[in-house]
Amino acid sequence: MTSTENSTPVLAVPATSGRLRLPPVLRRYLRNPVSVAALIVFGLVLVFAFIGPLLWKYSYATFTPDNSRPPSLDHPFGTDSTGYDTLSQVMRGTQRSVQIALFVAVVATVLGSVVGAAAGYFGRLVDATLMRLVDLVLMFPSIAVAAVMAYVGRGSQTSWITIGLVLSALAWPIVARVVRSTVLVHASAEYVQAAKGLGASDAAIIARHLIPNASGTIMVAVTVLTSTAILSETALSYLGFGVQPPDTSLGLLVSEAQTALTTRPWVFYFPGAFIVLIALSASFIGDGLRMALDPRQAKGNR
Amino acid sequence: MLRYLLRRLAIAVPMLIVASFAMFMLVSLSGDPLSRFRSMDPPPPESSIRSMELELGLDRPLPERYVRWLLGVLHGDFGKSVVNVDIGQVLPGRLLISLRLIVIAIVVAAIVSIAVGVIGAVRQYGLIDNSLSVLVFVGMSLPLFWFAVMLKQWAISINRSSGRTILYTIGDGSQTGAHGLALLGFLALPTIALAVNIFASWSRYVRASMIEVLNTDYMRLARAKGLSRTQAVLRHGLRNALMPFVTVVALEFSSLVGGAVVTESVFQWRGMGDLLLNGIRNLDVHVVMAWLLVFATATILLNLLADLVYGLLDPRIRHARTF
Numbered sequence: 001m002t003s004t005e006n007s008t009p010v011l012a013v014p015a016t017s018g019r020l021r022l023p024p025v026l027r028r029y030l031r032n033p034v035s036v037a038a039l040i041v042f043g044l045v046l047v048f049a050f051i052g053p054l055l056w057k058y059s060y061a062t063f064t065p066d067n068s069r070p071p072s073l074d075h076p077f078g079t080d081s082t083g084y085d086t087l088s089q090v091m092r093g094t095q096r097s098v099q100i101a102l103f104v105a106v107v108a109t110v111l112g113s114v115v116g117a118a119a120g121y122f123g124r125l126v127d128a129t130l131m132r133l134v135d136l137v138l139m140f141p142s143i144a145v146a147a148v149m150a151y152v153g154r155g156s157q158t159s160w161i162t163i164g165l166v167l168s169a170l171a172w173p174i175v176a177r178v179v180r181s182t183v184l185v186h187a188s189a190e191y192v193q194a195a196k197g198l199g200a201s202d203a204a205i206i207a208r209h210l211i212p213n214a215s216g217t218i219m220v221a222v223t224v225l226t227s228t229a230i231l232s233e234t235a236l237s238y239l240g241f242g243v244q245p246p247d248t249s250l251g252l253l254v255s256e257a258q259t260a261l262t263t264r265p266w267v268f269y270f271p272g273a274f275i276v277l278i279a280l281s282a283s284f285i286g287d288g289l290r291m292a293l294d295p296r297q298a299k300g301n302r
Numbered sequence: 303m304l305r306y307l308l309r310r311l312a313i314a315v316p317m318l319i320v321a322s323f324a325m326f327m328l329v330s331l332s333g334d335p336l337s338r339f340r341s342m343d344p345p346p347p348e349s350s351i352r353s354m355e356l357e358l359g360l361d362r363p364l365p366e367r368y369v370r371w372l373l374g375v376l377h378g379d380f381g382k383s384v385v386n387v388d389i390g391q392v393l394p395g396r397l398l399i400s401l402r403l404i405v406i407a408i409v410v411a412a413i414v415s416i417a418v419g420v421i422g423a424v425r426q427y428g429l430i431d432n433s434l435s436v437l438v439f440v441g442m443s444l445p446l447f448w449f450a451v452m453l454k455q456w457a458i459s460i461n462r463s464s465g466r467t468i469l470y471t472i473g474d475g476s477q478t479g480a481h482g483l484a485l486l487g488f489l490a491l492p493t494i495a496l497a498v499n500i501f502a503s504w505s506r507y508v509r510a511s512m513i514e515v516l517n518t519d520y521m522r523l524a525r526a527k528g529l530s531r532t533q534a535v536l537r538h539g540l541r542n543a544l545m546p547f548v549t550v551v552a553l554e555f556s557s558l559v560g561g562a563v564v565t566e567s568v569f570q571w572r573g574m575g576d577l578l579l580n581g582i583r584n585l586d587v588h589v590v591m592a593w594l595l596v597f598a599t600a601t602i603l604l605n606l607l608a609d610l611v612y613g614l615l616d617p618r619i620r621h622a623r624t625f
Contacts (some may be wrong), residue, residue, distance in 0.1 A: 139321055141597045143560035144590065145328070147582050180309040231445055235564050238447045239579065249446070258451045272448035279443035287439075 004008035028292035035288025048096040058085035060092035076264035104229035112175025120183030134173040216293040223286030381588035400573035407496035419508025441502030450495040450568040512543040552608040
């Protein structure tokens with residue numbers, strides 16, 4: 001707890017001094033039309049999910065008098081058999097799903113980065129212990145653990161946080177491994193020795209030198225995690241172990257609509273298409289970032 | 303090699319014990335498996351609930367329950383289930399059903415991902431590679447359950463237009479007594495769904511390692527000595543590019559099993575996935591533990607297999623490890 005509190009102000013320093021490094025990456029990223037398009041789509045999804053419900057005339061919880069209507073001007077995504085407006089349901093579901101996905105991405109990345117950096121920097125016993133822990137978590141069948149834990153936490157008002165925590169607990173080891181291998185390279189570098197010689201504390205070296213140097217890897221991890229988290233959450237909700245009614249998520253909407261595919265296809269296709277849209281834009285953002293951070297690999301064989 | 307395998311097993315066993323202990327506690331502490339019976343209306347007699355508690359060992363402290371389970375497993379006894387099924391008896395049948403799906407899906411996905419990955423690497427950033435990349439990214443973002451339900455819908459319309467049932471959308475075929483070739487109708491859709499779900503990320507690995515291999519000196523040498531590009535790729539490139547792929551398959555086994563559980567659920571198969579999900583819903587600790595044991599054993603075997611195949615593909619590793 002204290003180490004993360006300490007690191008926040010310290011982290012702010014390299015951000016300004018790192019300005020020399022950031023623009024080329026950003027410029028390379030913006031040069032790729034696919035990456036830019038993905039970023040715009042993801043931004044639009046966020047607007048749709050968080051601002052959309054404030055503007056749209058129907059709330060996700062109100063029954064409209066229209067049952068099982070196909071898409072029309074009044075209901076662009078149609079309505080379901082009980083009269084819920086599918087557009088407002090999809091907005092609400094997207095909001096929940098994106099919330100959970102971003103929550104998982106942030107929590108798992110922070111935890112994984114701290115553990116990975118500590119393991120790579122301290123080495124020896126710390127490294128061995130932490131990496132065995134990583135192996136142990138990775139050995140668990142994630143679907144079983146996630147289902148058990150989510151099943152226990154069901155029914156509470158904060159169930160989306162429970163699911164977020166469960167998925168984060170299963171996702172951080174992957175980040176830890178990647179960050180550790182990046183940190184290992186830098187831990188023995190001369191500038192780290194110099195910082196040590198000047199009397200910098202271990203926490204300061206990790207926060208000021210090692211984590212910023214691994215920031216590329218970490219940023220890519222965030223986007224990849226967003227994409228996998230949304231797929232895991234919707235799958236869990238589909239199986240009945242995720243978000244519970246009356247709350248809704250994109251997975252739950254698909255699950256409720258699957259029996260009515262022939263009669264009300266719109267109720268089924270819209271939420272699913274939004275899952276694809278979010279996961280796809282997140283992975284294209286990640287891919288663009290990776291290419292921008294490592295132009296050698298991207299242009300290698302052109 | 304044998305010593306290496308034994309050492310790997312020696313690490314795996316304590317890890318397995320820690321993992322099973324954690325899982326046992328997780329499920330046992332999640333709630334009372336008999337709450338369903340307690341809340342029944344009219345309530346069952348106190349004595350019968352008491353006898354169920356005794357039978358399941360719920361009256362004993364948790365650590366003791368775990369030790370008794372562990373000792374039982376060593377003697378081939380998986381423990382009592384809350385819903386009164388003999389776990390040891392249903393397990394082989396369930397396992398067979400799920401293995402059929404998983405093995406075929408792995409083979410299909412491996413073939414497709416190697417083809418897609420190699421073609422993508424050879425034609426890097428060409429039109430073919432870019433279109434394949436888009437396809438792969440869509441495959442990675444496609445929710446398995448959504449795609450599987452669409453497949454079902456598509457199969458229903460095929461069946462309808464042909465006038466008979468070619469593709470089955472429900473069940474694994476064991477209830478209707480189908481066997482041999484007749485099973486293909488049941489297997490086709492779930493296999494496609496699962497294979498599409500896993501081939502995408504695998505093909506990215508193949509593509510990345512193939513690109514690396516294509517830039518090596520020995521590939522240039524192979525071309526220089528007169529092999530055509532295709533010959534060089536197939537004879538020298540493929541073997542080296544497939545090495546990381548072998549570990550990826552073992553590493554991604556957990557997500558593969560997750561996908562299989564979802565697939566079985568969509569197609570209402572009564573395999574291992576159904577066993578697990580019902581076990582969790584009933585807080586049936588011994589059923590979940592039996593599932594976990596099968597999963598963990600498969601993971602360990604798969605990792606060993608990956609090491610063995612690695613040795614076969616790369617003589618350097620084979621020799622290094624004999625010492």
